[in-house]
Amino acid sequence: MTFRRLRPGPSARAARPRPAPRRLLLAAxxxxxxxxxxxxxxxxxxxxxxxxxxxxxxxxxxxxxxxxxxxxxxxxxxxxxxxxxxxxxxxxxxxxxxxxxxxxxxxxxxxxxxxxxxxxxxxxxxxxxxxxxxxxxxxxxxxxxxxxxxxxxxxxxxxxxxxxxxxxxxxxxxxxxxxxxxxxxxxxxxxxxxxxxxxxxxxxxxxxxxxxxxxxxxxxxxxxxxxxxxxxxxxxxxxxxxxxxxxxxxxxxxxxxxxxxxxxxxxxxxxxxxxxxxxxxxxxxxxxxxxxxxxxxxxxxxxxxxxxxxxxxxxxxxxxxxxxxxxxxxxxxxxxxxxxxxxxxxxxxxxxxxxxxxxxxGGSDGTSGRTISAPGGTCVDVDGDDIGVDHAAVQLWQCQPAAVDQHWTHDADNSLRTLGRCLDIMGNATAAGTKVQLWDCNGVGGQKWVQQPDGSLRNPQSGRCLDTPSGATANGTRLQIWDCNGSAAQQFGLT
Structure with missing residues (x-):
């Protein structure tokens, strides 16, 4: 993930020679x-x-x-x-x-x-x-x-x-x-x-x-x-x-x-x-x-x-x-x-x-969705610079307002989407420790995420929650599913 910068700049009109009055009138x-x-x-x-x-x-x-x-x-x-x-x-x-x-x-x-x-x-x-x-x-x-x-x-x-x-x-x-x-x-x-x-x-x-x-x-x-x-x-x-x-x-x-x-x-x-x-x-x-x-x-x-x-x-x-x-x-x-x-x-x-x-x-840069806040003040992010191909790892990264791949929509079917793809459990598996990735949206159970009152994101098919392994918070930490336990490692907020 590269650092993205957004700095507004003023606009100005470059100076040009003043046209002759007749040309100006015709142009007008x-x-x-x-x-x-x-x-x-x-x-x-x-x-x-x-x-x-x-x-x-x-x-x-x-x-x-x-x-x-x-x-x-x-x-x-x-x-x-x-x-x-x-x-x-x-x-x-x-x-x-x-x-x-x-x-x-x-x-x-x-x-x-x-x-x-x-x-x-x-x-x-x-x-x-x-x-x-x-x-x-x-x-x-x-x-x-x-x-x-x-x-x-x-x-x-x-x-x-x-x-x-x-x-x-x-x-x-x-x-x-x-x-x-x-x-x-x-x-x-x-x-x-x-x-x-x-x-x-x-x-x-x-x-x-x-x-x-x-x-x-x-x-x-x-x-x-x-x-x-x-x-x-x-x-x-x-x-x-x-x-x-x-x-x-x-x-x-x-x-x-x-x-x-x-x-x-x-x-x-x-x-x-x-x-x-x-x-x-x-x-x-x-x-x-x-x-x-x-x-x-x-x-x-x-x-x-x-x-x-x-x-x-x-x-x-x-x-x-x-x-x-x-x-x-x-x-x-x-x-x-x-x-x-x-x-x-x-x-x-x-x-x-x-x-x-x-x-x-409306959105002009793909950031019209919501960020998902994660443990350690990080955000849920996709590996790579807004590329988002199938199999791309979903991870923690420092929050960057202009990062398209840190903005997600939580759709009516309970999918979480960014860059046109869905947050997916690899192989549609249910075992604790299975990593998550980006994948084509297909409606399977491994792409459903329900926000819980304690702040966790639960996958109903597996009965497990989105989790950061051992509570790690470093940039690049790969996310997984794990038994829901209410710990800080499972606090993800749609903001």
């Missing part, structure tokens, strides 16, 4: 027109379809979407297809999760029903654009083994008053579409944004969304063009502790053409992270709170030297990893689009207004 008029288009028929508490969504805005500004991915909502007003596919652990069956209404929000109840009493993973994220650039689980690359799919219930949230699920990226999780249709190649211009989190981040490489190599390998500077968020500072010194929105241009996470102290980071729970690149000379970075306000421009200037002018794009799409499948990153993904062409500032502003009106709220 364009912004107003697009904002009126965006705000004229936004979704309300009902499921009436929006008259305009991000890809409608970009299309009207002559930079149409060539990729549009979201597990939360439609990114076109007329879209009424599937958002994503889940695969059930119990039998390998799949289900497409669609919308409550055309142009609206995800039908999370369909996922909940399909995945009841088991676990599900997200195995496909559908492209809503006519290009059909669907994202599937990323195969092995030169910097990482084949990835895992995200757990489907690990990132619950609320959008527009409706329950939905995001994609929780933990180390070893990632998605890709190789050789996508319509995505920029060579030095063609493009733009992209993602709605993500500024609180579920790390410094591992690299939580990206955007243009990547065809071969899942590092083919050189300028062969990537992806928007990044995280705490990795490539050109120090960086302002504050991050996380920062940056451009992953391959072999560099650029906040500008070099060091850029004007980039003050985006640490809000929901972040809009935007990158656009003209392919030859310049790029721009913007970021803002996805719940309110406008975007801040962190950079609008020259591309870095050293192989980036011009770019050498290969036209694949990556989400959650680097171009060579560097997959040590953590992040949250809710929606993202890529466009053909360099978007206008007016369109970017209108898209941000649309995102704000979408009403993102």
């Amino acid at each position: 008029g364009t912004v107003l027109a697009l904002l009126l288009l965006c705000l004229g028929a936004l979704p309300t508490g009902s499921q009436a379809a929006a008259a305009t969504q991000p890809c409608d805005i970009y299309a009207a500004a002559a930079s149409p979407c060539v990729a549009a991915h979201s597990t939360v909502r439609a990114l076109y007003s007329g879209y009424d297809g599937p958002l994503y596919q889940v695969t059930r652990a119990s039998d390998g069956a799949t289900r497409d999760i669609g919308l409550l209404a055309a142009g609206g929000y995800a039908n999370a109840a369909a996922q909940d029903s399909f995945c009841a009493a088991t676990s599900c993973t997200i195995t496909r994220i559908y492209d809503q654009s006519p290009r059909h650039n669907d994202l599937t689980v990323e195969p092995a690359g030169t910097a990482g083994a084949a990835d895992r799919p995200a757990q489907a219930t690990a990132l619950p949230l609320v959008a527009g008053g409706h329950k939905a699920y995001g994609v929780l990226i933990t180390p070893g999780t990632g998605y890709r579409h190789t050789d996508a249709s319509g995505v920029a190649v060579g030095d063609q211009p493009e733009s992209m944004y993602m709605v993500t989190s500024g609180t579920h981040v790390n410094g591992g490489c690299c939580f990206d969304y955007g243009n990547a190599e065809h071969t899942i390998s590092d083919t050189g500077n300028g062969h990537m063009d992806a928007v990044y968020i995280g705490t990795r500072c490539h050109n120090p010194p960086c302002t504050g502790a991050g996380p920062w929105v940056a451009a992953d241009l391959e072999n560099g996470l650029y906040q500008g053409s070099g060091n850029n102290p004007a980039n003050r980071g985006n640490a809000t729970p929901f972040v809009t992270a935007l990158l656009k690149n003209n392919g030859r000379t310049a790029f721009a970075l913007k970021g803002g709170d996805a719940r309110s306000g406008a975007l801040s421009t962190w950079w609008d200037g020259a591309l870095p030297s050293g192989g980036y002018t011009p770019m050498h794009l290969e036209g694949s799409i990556v989400m959650g990893t680097g171009g060579d499948n560097s997959n040590a990153s953590a992040g949250s993904f809710y929606e993202g689009v890529m466009t053909s062409g360099y978007s206008t500032d007016a369109a970017d502003a209108a898209v941000q207004a649309n995102i704000v009106a979408a009403g993102y709220s």
